[in-house]
Amino acid sequence: MQCDVCKQNKATVFLTQIEKGKMQKVNLCEACAHAKGVADPKGFALVEMLHGFGHGEKVATQPQERTCPNCGMTQTTFRKTGRLGCGACYQTFGEGMDQLLKAMHKGVRHTGRVPAWAKVVGRDNDRVEDLRVRLEEAVAAERYEEAGRLRDEIRQLTPPETAV
């Protein structure tokens, strides 16, 4: 089998990559595989490499990095500095932070003071909703002490007329 890149040497490296549900195959000779960084385990994107072929462009091997849409903070910078760029960063990078937070803190869930604007009425409030789920669980498991505490917390967050 011939190398897909140089179309001269015998292909010895066979790659299969699935991206966005589409399977891509490419066959490379030793030299081209090396030149394209295929041997580099830090990763390269097959699709981008293939896209690059016809145009003779420089092949970008870095996949698109997760970046905060509000402030432009990147995952790499966050990892390096340990600091986030803005409040919205917690939406962008928050998902993978549980492990980190577990190591740093007593828990991974805020139970303290809440600013006025976040004490939104009723159902659309994530926090109250979340507390309600936990309350149901606690009642079901007959953990009444915890249930009482959760009920008090919900009361604190909801105006009297809508309190459970």
Add this chain to the structure above:
Amino acid sequence: MMKFATLLRKPPEWMLLDGPHRDIVITSRVRLARNLDGPAFPGFAKKEDRTTVMQELQPVVEGLPEMKDGFSEDLGGLDAIRKQVLVEKHLISREQAAKSGGSAAVINRDQSLSIMINEEDHLRMQSIRSGLDLRVAYAALDRVDEELDGLVKFAFHPRFGYLTACPTNLGTGMRASAMLHLPGLVLSEQVNQVIAAVNKIGLAVRGLYGEGTEALANLFQISNQHTLGEREPEIIARLERVIEQIINHERNARRKLVEDQPHKVLDHVGRAYAALRYAHILESKEALTQLSMLRLGSDLGILPSDLGRTIDTLLVEIQPAHLQINSQRKLGPEERDVLRAETLRQRLAGVPEPRPESLQPPVDPEPPVI
């Protein structure tokens, strides 16, 4: 607004009051980290965005009723020595002192409340009280937080709580700490055990000027590490319980020293008295160590009981920036050591000689009447 000169001259309120356990706990401090919803945090924001945030926040903070006739200054308007004076007074952080424009400090008249704008977070607010009084310190700060909450929109997430630049401050954004004077535990070589035990239960022990600083003058800051997953009153109650235990350990250590090694105690206090009254060159570290021993002498009855307050004032006054600003010029280290000794000789001139016969073990204070 208050001038810098007034701020420098006026002793802070905590120094004039005797809070609970004042013989061992010098101050209690609580700080809250808050950010505005939207703009990038100070460390990552572009200069113009940082300036915009400051221009929005500074008038709001200055307008708080607590800040009436207070001090407010752009860090760019303060020279290095003035900034360092604020650090030595524990009113701003070393990190903020390293900043220039685009960052501001607002301090209330009695210096019990200071608010840093654009330090690591948009707002770092601190409340300071005499003795072990964390609840009162927190209550004062909570009021300010509540007032600001009505004026600006804070960055908050239902699960993560108050959002901060560093995830270590996430949740409550609260760091509560007490400054403890522990010469008894140091002299009896028990302090490392206590520090290890405190670390094990999720509390931090630091030196006189915070993270990465030495425990000079036998002063140790104990604070909560965790800010997420516990409510503010719970954090404070837990910290307070631990501090009360450390206070007991310190009292026991002092009692044992007085009973088993009275000569060692008298020797330390006597040498400290001699050095501070008669030395002409005193390096900062030695001066702080000797002041610590003098304070112990006062606590144990060998020296006048009201000396403690003077010593607490001196702990700040003999710091490099205070010496320089009081002499109104920049001084080299050798000149500072001379001036430090001179200041101490003058301020302690009237103190009578130690009275070994008055040495008495510490008494546990009466339990509070409820």
